[in-house]
Amino acid sequence: MSNLDQIAKLAGFSKATVSRVLNHSPHVNPETRDRILAIMKELDYAPNGNAVSLSKGRTLQIGMCAEGINEVMLPFLNSFVETASQNGYQTIVYTSGGDAKKELKAFEDLRRKRVDALVIITCVNDHGLIGSYCKYGPIVSWQRMRLPEILSVAMNQYDGYKLGVEHVIGQGYTRIANALGRPSSMNTLSRLEAYEDIMNKHSLAVPPGWSRTGIYSIRDGERLVGELLQGAKERPDAVLCANDLVAAGLLNEARRQQVKVPEELAIVGFDNTELAHTLGITSIDNPIAAQAQNAFYLLLGKLNHEETVQKKLQFRLVKRATT
């Protein structure tokens, strides 16, 4: 492997000049440039990325922290990676599997300057601890955080959930249950708040057993059918789901058990993923890819000490066959 020194010697110029060529400095004689470029090509030269990063003090790498990547996050990941790449940044994926210690690797890598910034999709560590890493570099989050230092690009779920609750009520359903995600996450709290507000507004009952939390996956959705529809008497006639995966599981298992959807049970998903489209599930459209872009540009702005204008985004309900 050749390096700057060799190129410089062979070309008969100094390392400084070679470096200028590399960085497209205008203060280089065109002939000099050509000569140096020719020698670079001849020696199959490529600048060492680590040396550049060390010298410049920036890696052009951004870490992405998540428990694990699932279908719901996929548009976020793809959109973020794509946007970052367009701006010269690479994305490093850190998954923790829910292990707090492993998750800290991402934050430690920010501290060690392996990455210039961090985007959190989900995180399991204490928010206070996470916040203490803000001094090492910009951090933004998709998951909403309880920290003023860490901005979230997620939208206030209150508005989205409200759309869902009002929709099923408008369709004539009255016994509305919730399949929610992480028990004490802000998303869950906002959704619950929206639910209770709208239900109260319509003077509808809010039985405590009808708001389940900790429900994330297709399997969870499947299991839910048994749990929710147990009591033959007072059972819900509509379920709002944490995401489309849950809705898909619920729909599938309900059909298996001969529960008619949407006649006996309405199902509303969240995020409006491809899955919802395929299965014909009514879902609340969550502009995830756009949120990922917002996340990247927020980070880029902080890295470059510029103001960032966030794209304004909106929820939208897409009615399909399950309501």
Added chain:
Amino acid sequence: MSNLDQIAKLAGFSKATVSRVLNHSPHVNPETRDRILAIMKELDYAPNGNAVSLSKGRTLQIGMCAEGINEVMLPFLNSFVETASQNGYQTIVYTSGGDAKKELKAFEDLRRKRVDALVIITCVNDHGLIGSYCKYGPIVSWQRMRLPEILSVAMNQYDGYKLGVEHVIGQGYTRIANALGRPSSMNTLSRLEAYEDIMNKHSLAVPPGWSRTGIYSIRDGERLVGELLQGAKERPDAVLCANDLVAAGLLNEARRQQVKVPEELAIVGFDNTELAHTLGITSIDNPIAAQAQNAFYLLLGKLNHEETVQKKLQFRLVKRATT
């Protein structure tokens, strides 16, 4: 931010000794170590990752190259990231959106020593060009390549597809069509070969119009229904799909058009993803997560100049409601 020099000065030792503490060298006096560790803690010291990488000549980063991440690749990505992380490696995701120039970024980063190795999920560049990057570091591929230098951890699709064809024939279907992926990929060729071999063995007809290629997504699958079932007379009674997404689209649209599955049309997916399970699609189980592990350990072996033992893997057909 503090650095080695400051720690050394404050502790009253040399940089060399501080470095030894950092790297858990046994040749350090316990008292010295404690003193140095205490000062590190006090100054909130963390070694600079770039400096370490530059000095060691290794980044402990592996690049992952793909057009874009979809549901089918998800288990591969998650498993690879997880396995890499367990071994101290980070994963950088490079997506190209099918743009050959952008895809080269991943390979250029191998050349620039930003990553120590590369795993290809899919790649669109000419295989010859890709092969020329092998001299810069280990490369393995999921997608099978036409290059002896780049090993593939994918399994020979012949065996898997054969399972599918034999299964539908065993179920009594005789007019069997294919929805295949990338036209000239080795996967597609192997599958076609298996298809033709088994069909011939059973003396079944192989109409040319029944082997479509370039079919990848849910939408593609949906579109396929119209195309395949057009001719009211000689239409297929079974379709083997490129993956579960296609199968899902096909199933969904078939039902919409009142085509009875599996009575009038059998559908077989590929990969046996969660989606196949949810929708009850018969699918060929492809141990993707295990292939990702094989990929990582293959790379690790090459990086450490050790022999690697690959896990032996097998396809398996999972019968569900679509056949």
Added chain:
DNA sequence: TTGAAAGCGTTACCAA
């Protein structure tokens, strides 16, 4: 337009 030299923050070899 060019060059010399001092960083950037480690590691690793050779002595002591």
Added chain:
DNA sequence: TTGGTAACGCTTTCAA
């Protein structure tokens, strides 16, 4: 067990 010092490969002043 410790220290001195030369790598690692590039960028960035400051002068010329």
